[in-house]
Amino acid sequence: MALIQEVLEIVRKRNPNEPEFLQAVTEVLESIRPVIDRNKKVRDARILERLVEPERMIQFRVPWIDDKGRIQVNRGFRVQMNSALGPYKGGLRFHPTVYAGIIKFLAFEQVFKNSLTGLPMGGGKGGSDFDPKGKSDREVMRFCQSFMTELFRHIGPNTDVPAGDIGVGGREIGYLFGQYKRLANEFTGVLTGKGLSWGGSLIRPEATGYGAVYFAQEMLKTRNETIEGKICTVSGAGNAAQYTVEKLIQCDAKPVSMSDSSGFIYDKNGITEEKLAFVMSIKNVRRGRISEYAKKFRGSKYVAGQRPWGIKCDCAFPCATENEITAEDAKKLLDNGCYLVSEAANMPSVPAAVDLFLEKKILFGPGKAANAGGVATSGLEMSQNSMRLPWPREEVDSRLRQIMSRIFKNSWDTAEEYGQPGNLVVGANIAGFVKVADAMLDQGVV
Numbered sequence: 001m002a003l004i005q006e007v008l009e010i011v012r013k014r015n016p017n018e019p020e021f022l023q024a025v026t027e028v029l030e031s032i033r034p035v036i037d038r039n040k041k042v043r044d045a046r047i048l049e050r051l052v053e054p055e056r057m058i059q060f061r062v063p064w065i066d067d068k069g070r071i072q073v074n075r076g077f078r079v080q081m082n083s084a085l086g087p088y089k090g091g092l093r094f095h096p097t098v099y100a101g102i103i104k105f106l107a108f109e110q111v112f113k114n115s116l117t118g119l120p121m122g123g124g125k126g127g128s129d130f131d132p133k134g135k136s137d138r139e140v141m142r143f144c145q146s147f148m149t150e151l152f153r154h155i156g157p158n159t160d161v162p163a164g165d166i167g168v169g170g171r172e173i174g175y176l177f178g179q180y181k182r183l184a185n186e187f188t189g190v191l192t193g194k195g196l197s198w199g200g201s202l203i204r205p206e207a208t209g210y211g212a213v214y215f216a217q218e219m220l221k222t223r224n225e226t227i228e229g230k231i232c233t234v235s236g237a238g239n240a241a242q243y244t245v246e247k248l249i250q251c252d253a254k255p256v257s258m259s260d261s262s263g264f265i266y267d268k269n270g271i272t273e274e275k276l277a278f279v280m281s282i283k284n285v286r287r288g289r290i291s292e293y294a295k296k297f298r299g300s301k302y303v304a305g306q307r308p309w310g311i312k313c314d315c316a317f318p319c320a321t322e323n324e325i326t327a328e329d330a331k332k333l334l335d336n337g338c339y340l341v342s343e344a345a346n347m348p349s350v351p352a353a354v355d356l357f358l359e360k361k362i363l364f365g366p367g368k369a370a371n372a373g374g375v376a377t378s379g380l381e382m383s384q385n386s387m388r389l390p391w392p393r394e395e396v397d398s399r400l401r402q403i404m405s406r407i408f409k410n411s412w413d414t415a416e417e418y419g420q421p422g423n424l425v426v427g428a429n430i431a432g433f434v435k436v437a438d439a440m441l442d443q444g445v446v
């Protein structure tokens, strides 16, 4: 349809050299084609043209002083993409690869993901090209304080509520929150992923990984199967990966791999709770490399410079970063009998890999549905902060389970309604889009 091509052309021209943003927009726009075809009101209101343009985008200098007394300068970003459904919500990423195109793709995905959760949240994302790796705690603190000194004027509990993402975990959220509180003179739920004793929610650290496994369980139910006994490959060794592995162990599945940007470990005997505790201490406390795992546990091996997609498995859980499953990786997974992919990372499969998964009709849970548990639980943290009342672990976990199950059902039913049964990419994109588009129609030209 001409309109979609026209809009993609505008995006290409207005955002040159931002391939990730174009990739995310192309996937969504192409899959919502049937809605656009059916809906003149959406076309006349130029919803697509407005959706692809951030409501606001902030870029700022982040100067800080390292342990040697030298001045360092990084670049900070916050993209406030769409507030039709609520305050902007989405994480902050600290990684050397961060630039406008990465933050815009993540913010764009976030709009539809947040819509799918059913909670009142708009979409945003932010971050910096700062690399926390190899930095001391004091350096990370000084960086976070400088970053927040600019960001604080653009956010607030009813305006924009950031959270963590790659390179931003509990430590960073603590420093960011401390500086916000100092500048705003207000103790308020302006960030999620906070420490438990100062406004955080139980299950928030676990939520992305647990949610991706709950989503996989929903997909398996359609084939009258459970995750028990399934051999699962997992990439990454950070927040999303650790809690994906933890939930897989709890469900009696067999996770056999984890990775970081240097390589992956393969443990044919399965990663156990004890082994996972070791990974958590390497990654969260000592901030070391996953290769240490293979030195510690017999029967496991470390493969440098590669990803784990050549390992024979039933299910794959990409939990590291975007475009980490290439078409070649997808072929290897399929040839080895993998028939479920649940994306805990954002956009981890390249478009050609997604096409292969859909063509072979495996159970494929796209990131914006399968990893929505993280932001959904952030939404629950916001509710608890507003009420000033923390919920017990069981309550948050049960709400998370319900939300994942609703997201699955909504995406599954929508795919069927639009004549593409089983295609959760189409289902999630359309279901997420329709709610945002309706809200934008109600709110006029803003």
Ligand code: NDP
Residues within 6 Å of the ligand: 164, 165, 166, 167, 168, 169, 208, 236, 237, 238, 239, 240, 241, 259, 260, 261, 262, 319, 320, 321, 322, 344, 345, 346, 371, 372, 374, 375
């Ligand atoms: P972490 O920083 O905790 O962990 C990231 C992991 O991925 C690390 O093991 C890291 O290895 C690896 N990694 C990062 N970049 C690359 C790269 N370019 N190539 C290979 N490996 C890489 O981040 P999270 O676990 O929070 O995030 C992982 C993914 O999950 C991201 O796509 C994120 O957007 C997504 N996500 C996270 C949510 C959350 O709540 N945290 C919510 C929804 C999605 P190394 O240590 O070597 O850098």
